[in-house]
Amino acid sequence: MASTHKRLLLLHGPNLNLLGTREPAIYGTATLADHVSRATVVANGLGYEVDSEQTNDLGALIGMVQQAGVRYAGIVMNAGAFTHFAWSLHDALKSAGLPVVEVHLSNPAAREPWRHESVIAPVAIGTIAGFGGESYVLGIQALVRHLESA
Numbered sequence: 001m002a003s004t005h006k007r008l009l010l011l012h013g014p015n016l017n018l019l020g021t022r023e024p025a026i027y028g029t030a031t032l033a034d035h036v037s038r039a040t041v042v043a044n045g046l047g048y049e050v051d052s053e054q055t056n057d058l059g060a061l062i063g064m065v066q067q068a069g070v071r072y073a074g075i076v077m078n079a080g081a082f083t084h085f086a087w088s089l090h091d092a093l094k095s096a097g098l099p100v101v102e103v104h105l106s107n108p109a110a111r112e113p114w115r116h117e118s119v120i121a122p123v124a125i126g127t128i129a130g131f132g133g134e135s136y137v138l139g140i141q142a143l144v145r146h147l148e149s150a
Ligand code: DQA
Pocket: 014, 015, 016, 078, 079, 080, 081, 082, 083, 103, 104, 105, 106, 107, 108, 115
């Protein structure tokens, strides 16, 4: 059965507002707005609306997750560096009771050891990493597939 509210939340954590100029050798030259508009086109084609929020503030991100349950069918999240230590974000996602797809532009598993742990992964339905902006598109597609098959 398809989800009743066909609206997805795309959440971006710290420093992702700098995409375009931030370490382009790792993250590329596309901006966050570029990634979001590509992912939104794909979601719309699948019949879903998308809202996108970026914050550098952990408390604000937790607040967005806490509010998500009433409006959204699921979350695609790139938590940035919060991925690697923010257990309070893990707890918020667990309580939200929504399917979450974890996405990363780079492949943290192939980078510094401190990036190898994800506190998001245990509360996500799956993780997509290493495909640049395509990770957001794949994340949307995976989430919609999950929702439509539920
Ligand atoms: C990131 C990977 C994280 O390790 C890093 O802290 C980021 C970006 C990614 O999309 O590749 O800010 O989440």
